[in-house]
Amino acid sequence: MGLKDIISPFYVWKRALEKPFTHPSPLTTRPGSDRYRGFHQNDMHKCIGCGSCETICQNAAIDLVHVDGIETTEADSGLRPKIDYGRCCWCGLCVDICTTASLTMSNEYTWVDADPEVYRFIPGADEKSWNDTDKGYRRAEGYNLLETERVDMDMTLGDDGIKSFMEVIHGYTKEQAMAEAMRCVECGVCVATCPAHMDIPDYIKAIREDRLEDALELLYRTNPMPATCGRICTHRCETVCALGHQGDPVAIRWLKRYIIDQFPAEKAIAQLEQEFEDNGLKVAIIGAGPAGLSAAYYLVRLGYNVTVYESQNKAGGMIRYGVPYYRMPEDIMDDEVTVIEKMGVILKTGIKIGRDLLFEKLMHDNNAVLMATGFESPYELSIPGEHHSRVISGIDMLDDIANGKSVEVGNVVAVIGGGNVAFDAARTARRLGADVCIYYRRRIEDMPADSEEIHEAQAEGVKIIVQSIPVHIEDNNGSPRMIWNRAEMVDQGPGKRPKPVLIQGASETADVDTIITAIGQASDYDYIPESMSGRIHFNKTRVATERLGQTAETKVFAAGDIVNSRGDAISAIADGYRAAKGIDAYLTTKKGEK
Amino acid sequence: MDRSKFPEIVDGKSQYDLDSGRFVKIWNGPQHPGVTGNMALEVVISGDEVVDLKTHVGYLHRGFEKLMEQRLYIQNFPLVCRICVPEPDTNEYLYAAAVEELSGLEVPERAQWLRTLTLEMSRLASFIMWLGGQAGSFGMGTVGQWAVAVRDYVLDLFEAITGGRIYHMYITPGGVRDILPEGFDADLEDVLKKVEKFMHDAEIVLFHNAVFKKRTKGLGIITPDMIDPYGILGPNARAAGSTRDVRKDSPYAVYDKLEFNVIVGSDSDAYDRARCRFQEMQQSIELIRQIMEIMPRKGSFYNRPPNVLHWQIPPGETYVKAESTRGEYGYYVVSDGSNKPRRVYVKGPSYTHAVALFEQMAVGTNYADLPGLMVSLHTYPPEIER
Numbered sequence: 001m002g003l004k005d006i007i008s009p010f011y012v013w014k015r016a017l018e019k020p021f022t023h024p025s026p027l028t029t030r031p032g033s034d035r036y037r038g039f040h041q042n043d044m045h046k047c048i049g050c051g052s053c054e055t056i057c058q059n060a061a062i063d064l065v066h067v068d069g070i071e072t073t074e075a076d077s078g079l080r081p082k083i084d085y086g087r088c089c090w091c092g093l094c095v096d097i098c099t100t101a102s103l104t105m106s107n108e109y110t111w112v113d114a115d116p117e118v119y120r121f122i123p124g125a126d127e128k129s130w131n132d133t134d135k136g137y138r139r140a141e142g143y144n145l146l147e148t149e150r151v152d153m154d155m156t157l158g159d160d161g162i163k164s165f166m167e168v169i170h171g172y173t174k175e176q177a178m179a180e181a182m183r184c185v186e187c188g189v190c191v192a193t194c195p196a197h198m199d200i201p202d203y204i205k206a207i208r209e210d211r212l213e214d215a216l217e218l219l220y221r222t223n224p225m226p227a228t229c230g231r232i233c234t235h236r237c238e239t240v241c242a243l244g245h246q247g248d249p250v251a252i253r254w255l256k257r258y259i260i261d262q263f264p265a266e267k268a269i270a271q272l273e274q275e276f277e278d279n280g281l282k283v284a285i286i287g288a289g290p291a292g293l294s295a296a297y298y299l300v301r302l303g304y305n306v307t308v309y310e311s312q313n314k315a316g317g318m319i320r321y322g323v324p325y326y327r328m329p330e331d332i333m334d335d336e337v338t339v340i341e342k343m344g345v346i347l348k349t350g351i352k353i354g355r356d357l358l359f360e361k362l363m364h365d366n367n368a369v370l371m372a373t374g375f376e377s378p379y380e381l382s383i384p385g386e387h388h389s390r391v392i393s394g395i396d397m398l399d400d401i402a403n404g405k406s407v408e409v410g411n412v413v414a415v416i417g418g419g420n421v422a423f424d425a426a427r428t429a430r431r432l433g434a435d436v437c438i439y440y441r442r443r444i445e446d447m448p449a450d451s452e453e454i455h456e457a458q459a460e461g462v463k464i465i466v467q468s469i470p471v472h473i474e475d476n477n478g479s480p481r482m483i484w485n486r487a488e489m490v491d492q493g494p495g496k497r498p499k500p501v502l503i504q505g506a507s508e509t510a511d512v513d514t515i516i517t518a519i520g521q522a523s524d525y526d527y528i529p530e531s532m533s534g535r536i537h538f539n540k541t542r543v544a545t546e547r548l549g550q551t552a553e554t555k556v557f558a559a560g561d562i563v564n565s566r567g568d569a570i571s572a573i574a575d576g577y578r579a580a581k582g583i584d585a586y587l588t589t590k591k592g593e594k
Numbered sequence: 595m596d597r598s599k600f601p602e603i604v605d606g607k608s609q610y611d612l613d614s615g616r617f618v619k620i621w622n623g624p625q626h627p628g629v630t631g632n633m634a635l636e637v638v639i640s641g642d643e644v645v646d647l648k649t650h651v652g653y654l655h656r657g658f659e660k661l662m663e664q665r666l667y668i669q670n671f672p673l674v675c676r677i678c679v680p681e682p683d684t685n686e687y688l689y690a691a692a693v694e695e696l697s698g699l700e701v702p703e704r705a706q707w708l709r710t711l712t713l714e715m716s717r718l719a720s721f722i723m724w725l726g727g728q729a730g731s732f733g734m735g736t737v738g739q740w741a742v743a744v745r746d747y748v749l750d751l752f753e754a755i756t757g758g759r760i761y762h763m764y765i766t767p768g769g770v771r772d773i774l775p776e777g778f779d780a781d782l783e784d785v786l787k788k789v790e791k792f793m794h795d796a797e798i799v800l801f802h803n804a805v806f807k808k809r810t811k812g813l814g815i816i817t818p819d820m821i822d823p824y825g826i827l828g829p830n831a832r833a834a835g836s837t838r839d840v841r842k843d844s845p846y847a848v849y850d851k852l853e854f855n856v857i858v859g860s861d862s863d864a865y866d867r868a869r870c871r872f873q874e875m876q877q878s879i880e881l882i883r884q885i886m887e888i889m890p891r892k893g894s895f896y897n898r899p900p901n902v903l904h905w906q907i908p909p910g911e912t913y914v915k916a917e918s919t920r921g922e923y924g925y926y927v928v929s930d931g932s933n934k935p936r937r938v939y940v941k942g943p944s945y946t947h948a949v950a951l952f953e954q955m956a957v958g959t960n961y962a963d964l965p966g967l968m969v970s971l972h973t974y975p976p977e978i979e980r
Contacts, residue, residue, distance in 0.1 A: 005804035012736050012799050021743040033750075034775060035757035055903060058669035091672030091763050096771075097902070105757075137757045140772035143896045145668070182901045208904060 025110075032107035037090045037137040039108050040083055042124030044070065046102035049077035050187035050242040053094035053103055061087035062094060067125050074193040075240035085119040092137050096145045099185060099242035105137035106130035148247025151180040153254060157459045162430045165325040168456060169231070169254070174210075177258040181207040183243060184250050190237035195566065195574035196222045200237055200252055207255055215259045216271055223573050224297035225290055227336045228319050230257025231328050232420075234450060234568040265335040269342045276344070279303035281587050284366040286353050286527070289317020290569045291560025292372035293337070294576025295583070296345040302584050306345050309362075311352035313403070315341075317374055318561075319569060321399045322421060324428045330402075354527030363532075363555065367590075368583045371528075371543065372560040372576065375521035375567065381416065385473030386517070388480045394425035394518030401428060409434050410513020414482055416440075416470055417518035418447035423454065425516045426462045434513070437463040439470060441487055441500045467500055471507070473515065482510045523562050532556075548582025549575065557583055600645055600957065608638065608646035608957075616640055622964070624653040631679075631975030633948065635968075639961050647956035647964075649949045655979040662938045667693055668902035670935070672763045677940055678977040679760065680723050683716035684918045685925075685940070686765035691846065691914045692927040693767040697907045699899050705769035707889035710847040711882065712755065712764055713916070718789065718878040719748040720919040721871055724972050728868055729800055731965040732809055737800055744792040747785045754778060769896035779886060786879050793875060801872070810865035814955045814967045817862060824954075825946040828921025829874060830971055833859035833867040840917040852884050864970035871919070871972070906933045920944050920972050942977025949978075 023030050032038050044067070054062040064079035072078030081094070081103065095103050103123070108130035113119070124131065154170040155161075161168050172180065186201040194200065199218045206215035219226040233253050241249030263271065281304050285292045288310035296306045314320055315337045319328060341347055351357055362369050378393035380386060390410075394417065400407050411434055415426040418440035426436045438457075440447060443466050447454060458464065467487045474481050486506035489498040522541055535553040537544040542565065543558040545551050551558055559575035561567050601610040601617075610617045623634035632653035638646040658677055662670045674689040675682030687709055694701060701709075726741025749759040754775050756764040764771055800806050816826060816834040831838060839856040841849040857873045859866040899905055907929040915924040924941035952971055959967055 005802050005807060008798045008802040009734075009805070011795065015740070015795070021746065033753040033757065035755070035772065036753060037757040037763075052903075056666075056669065058665050058673065089672060089761070090758065091761075092757065093668065093672060142773075142894060143769075143771055144898065145902050147898065147901065182904055185901070185903060205904075 029110075032109050032136070034107065034135050035137050036105070036107035036109060036135070037092045038106045039085075039111065039128065039130055040081075040094075040123035041104045041106050041131055041133075041136070042081065042122075043100075043102040043104075044080065044124040046100045046245075047080055047124070048075060048100055048102075048189060048240075048242060048245070049079035049081075050099050050185065050189055051077070051079070051081075052097045052099050052185045052187060052242065053081050055185070056093045056097045057088075058091075058093070059087040059089055061085070061089075065122065067122060074236065075189065077187075077189060077192070080122050080125060082120065082122045086116070093145075095137055096139055096143070097185070098139075099146065099187070100245040101139065106133050107136040108133070144246075146185070146243060146246070147183050148243070150183070150248040150251050151176045153251070155456075157456060158461070161326070161456070162427075162460050165431055167329050168326050171261050172251075172254055172258045177207055177255060178210070180251050180255055181205070184208075185242055187242045189240050189242055190252060193236045193240045195236070195568075195571040196577060197574070198222045198237075198256075203259060204250070204252070204255055207259065212259060212262050213271055216263055216268060219256065219259060220272055220297075222577065223570070224294050224340055225319075225336050225569070225573055226256055226260040227332050228290065228328065229570055229573070230254065230260055231332070232319065232323050233570050236570075265338045265342075268335075268339050272339065272343065274301075276301055276303050278305065281305065281368075281591075282307070282366045283368045283370065283583055284309065284362045285370045285372060286362070287317060287372040287374055287560070288312075288315035288337075288347060288349070289372060289374045289560060289572060290319060291374070291572035291576040291579070292317070292370065293340050293345075294573040295370050295372065295559055295580045296576075297340050297343060298577055298580035299583060300344045302580070304583075304587075307366075308345060308347050309351045309353055309357065310347065310349045311355075313349055315347055315349060318376075321402045322395060322424070324398060324401065324424050324431075326427070326431070327424070352527070354529075359527055359529050359532065367555070367587055369556050370549070370579055370583065371556065371558045371562060372572075372579075373523060373525075373527070373562055374572075375523045375561040377522050377524050378517065379520045379522060381470060381517055381519065383470055383472050385475070385480070388473055388475060388515070390478075390480045390513065391473060391515045391517065394421045394516050395521060397425055397516060398428060407432065408514075409516075410479075411435060412512045413437070413514050413516060414439060414510055414512045415516045415518060417520075418442065418449055419518060419520065420449045420453055421521075422516075422518035423449045423457050423462075425518050427453075427457050427460055429514075429516065430457075430460050430462055435463075436461075437465060437510070439468040439482075439484060440464065440466050441469045442498075443467065443489065446497065468508075469500060469502060471502075476511055479511065479513055480515050482512060482515055484508055484510065521561075525562075546582075547578070548585060549579035550582050550586060554586065557586075600640075610638055610640075610645055612638075617645060620961075624650075633973075633975040633978070635964070637956070637961065637964065642961045644956045644959050644961055644964060647953050649953055651949070651975060651978050653979075654976050658980045659938050659940060662935055664934060666902065666933055667767065667905050667907060667935065668899075670938075671766050672761070674940075675761045675763055676976075677980050678918075678923075678942065678974055680974060681716050681720035681918055682761055683712050683765065684916050684923045686762065687713055687847070688914050688916055688923060688925040689927075689938075690765050690767045691916075692912050692925045693907065695912045695914060696910050696927060696929045697767070697899065697905075699768055700897055701769055702894045702897055704773075704890050704893045705895045705897075706847045707885060708770045708773070708895060709765050710849065710852075711885045711889065712752070712762065712770075713847065714878050714881045714885065715748060715751060716762075717919050718875060718882070719745050719752075721875045721878065722748065722789065722792075724871060724919065724969065725796060725800075725868075725875070727969045728966070729796075729806070731969045732806060734800065734803070734806065737796055740792055740795065744789055747788050751778070751782055751785055754781065766896075768899050769894075771896070773895055782882070782886065786882065789875075789879060793872070797872070801869070807865060809963060809966060810868060810970065811861075811863055813864040813959065813963055814867075814970055815863045816867075816951075816955075820951075824951045826921075826951060827943045827946070828917070828919065828972070829857075829867055829870045830921065830947060830951075832857060833870040834862040835860060838922075840915050840922050844915070846914075846916055848885075848889075851888070852881055854881055854884075864967060867970050867972075874919070904933060906931060907935075915941075918943060920947070920974065920977075923977075940977070940980050942974070942980070944971075944973040944975070945978045947971040948973035948975065
């Protein structure tokens with residue numbers, strides 16, 4: 001230790017004149033860094049209230065709450081995250097998991113207030129100075145806690161697909177299904193949207209945990225036709241799936257199919273079979289389509305004696321006779337019906353009510369009657385020449401194919417329409433060897449058909465001409481010649497669909513061998529006797545019912561396409577379920593009155 | 595050591611008699627300024643000499659290990675950094691490494707470099723804080739002020755990379771959460787220069803300070819034969835001649851790609867330990883510059899684990915370790931196949947230093963040197979209790 005050691009401490013004075021390190025707040029402020037994890041921001045219009053932030057928050061700092069002005073819709077729970085900053089640890093996991101990327105954090109971190117209550121607020125709903133800053137923590141590019149891509153499905157598409165009526169979609173393997181099931185965040189937006197309110201997150205969880213028996217029971221709890229819905233459902237659930245906002249939605253439909261694919265009919269029956277106490281009451285159901293079968297299944301489980309009358313030779317309705325085999329194979333349809341039949345439903349096919357058996361007799365012999373006859377009569381084009389012998393309806397063509405009749409369409413086919421029936425007819429004609437072109441009066445994005453159908457049809461070589469309106473059909477040496485006109489889309493104001501309007505002089509001609517029309521169907525109510533017609537009311541073409549399917553004639557219920565305008569299988573199934581509840585409520589009350 | 599004037603020790607207990615009037619019992623803490631975290635010292639003195647010392651922990655017990663058993667794997671990564679406040683990144687790294695090992699999750703090369711960078715930066719910040727504490731505990735608060743200020747510059751860098759100053763929550767199972775922000779290289783170099791200036795000044799006013807030298811030389815000597823029985827780690831052991839350094843002995847992250855030597859002392863007292871740590875600070879700066887020069891600037895920095903809300907990890911157990919500023923830091927994690935860890939045990943190196951070793955070494959020292967002695971062992975109570 002020398003003199004230097006005594007002197008050197010005085011070196012500290014050198015720094016005496018340096019500026020201070022600190023900021024004299026509030027005279028000057030120091031903003032947080034560009035990535036600072038400060039108070040949250042939430043884009044209220046992007047947020048769908050899925051609640052993933054609430055699920056992942058390890059401090060339970062987030063609650064999903066109702067916000068004035070935010071409506072609950074099919075794709076939006078109507079709730080928004082409220083954050084308690086007394087619990088928040090500013091980790092940002094909520095931002096990382098946010099399915100819509102609406103939740104972010106600002107770089108604002110100073111806020112002084114005497115009232116502790118202010119530190120619990122709904123980001124985005126309340127006016128805050130940091131609401132609009134673009135600085136603060138955001139998910140980095142390349143960092144995402146959720147898988148945005150769905151597991152690829154094996155399909156036979158294109159030229160291989162049109163060689164036969166073999167099923168196009170092969171279904172998931174166990175590994176694929178489990179990987180896809182992992183993607184779900186269990187928010188439940190899908191449950192609210194599904195017409196049948198299926199327990200989607202629960203059965204996906206069951207797949208993930210390989211509890212397939214539980215998964216099957218969950219499916220049948222709200223939907224007795226899972227194999228159908230696993231294939232041809234319009235899957236509104238996927239349209240609203242939270243994961244769809246930043247990537248592909250979870251393949252809910254295919255996961256459902258994976259479950260039922262593991263259960264051949266006899267295995268499913270063994271799993272679902274139970275003894276039900278016969279309550280001695282009889283219910284007749286007219287029509288063995290999805291609505292009728294669904295109602296029958298649930299009524300049988302409630303102890304009713306149910307007979308379903310079907311005019312066709314086999315049960316299944318539009319699913320069997322309107323959906324081609326490459327989308328819904330015949331044996332799968334048979335299995336589906338077998339399971340429902342084995343639960344105790346009496347099925348009488350080939351009996352048309354009003355022709356083979358009178359409605360009045362049904363009314364007399366049963367405690368309740370459910371009408372579920374569907375929309376089977378095709379709409380006409382209402383243009384000159386449409387009664388040409390080579391102009392056929394898509395529904396009739398698909399029906400003939402399903403009944404094993406041979407259908408000749410020739411080499412060149414024009415299909416008119418943009419719904420699923422039009423695409424089914426087009427793809428079927430393609431499989432019969434024809435060159436097919438679909439004519440649709442609006443744009444592709446306006447088509448009511450499923451996007452998968454459009455995509456698969458295009459892959460199979462089906463041509464699509466949009467904004468085209470047939471104006472008349474004339475004969476060309478026995479073949480039809482279609483004169484059609486181009487149309488332009490004319491805006492109809494906000495909230496309304498643009499309307500196609502003919503462009504003057506833009507007329508074209510198509511020489512084809514067959515024209516298939518598929519512009520929609522209507523119902524045939526001829527079976528309702530005149531004596532009752534006054535007591536069953538109609539809304540335009542549909543039967544008017546109360547919420548659970550009851551008509552003004554209290555003993556008669558209605559379900560399916562003749563009631564709801566959605567016109568898809570899952571809505572019909574949901575309708576059947578509701579009607580079963582309605583019939584049960586009606587008959588139970590009546591029993592009590594006696 | 596001449597123990598003749600101290601009370602006899604029977605079964606490890608000092609037989610002092612408070613009623614004799616020769617001894618005074620003083621409670622230091624749990625908020626004593628010389629203690630870096632809440633820990634109490636029960637000191638018995640005779641005059642100004644320490645006769646007996648008991649370390650009492652329990653004031654900082656937050657139950658992290660138990661809490662982690664009830665949370666999803668992903669939910670624990672923002673939690674672990676809180677176990678050790680001054681050097682949180684070691685915890686983040688070790689938790690992620692353990693989970694990755696159990697689940698078989700690969701980590702991209704670039705993430706390993708970014709992890710090593712933040713690990714060294716946090717070692718540097720932790721050493722700076724220690725240096726301030728070491729000076730402050732001997733009454734040289736000026737250096738303490740400088741240290742806290744310069745550490746904040748390092749925290750600015752953390753804020754720029756991670757969005758947080760103290761709790762970075764940056765190293766996550768599968769990689770890191772982001773890459774370096776734009777302009778970071780220049781900011782980093784700027785801060786490193788500030789740190790070097792601080793160290794230059796500290797060298798003059800602290801290591802060439804007669805008072806500091808007088809009070810630290812010969813204080814708290816750790817002899818090489820004490821290392822294993824007391825489980826002494828890190829610079830405490832290296833100042834006594836040990837060459838153990840996890841970064842060298844079993845390299846993790848990208849330490850095997852960096853050039854550095856283990857810093858070893860010889861005099862084994864508080865001054866020598868301070869010297870060793872001071873050199874490790876220089877080494878950290880050197881390593882940070884090395885990393886910035888050779889680390890890859892392109893490529894992925896994150897491999898996504900399966901959906902973190904349902905992520906289950908196959909049954910297994912692992913122990914992973916890393917070199918913190920206090921020595922080997924370890925995580926023992928047991929998984930049972932569920933979506934939450936079955937058991938997490940955190941081995942903080944301060945435990946042996948602050949309890950067994952400190953209780954032994956304090957006896958016979960001047961009471962006024964007690965905080966300085968404790969800081970020279972670089973103990974962090976939060977990692978003792980978790």
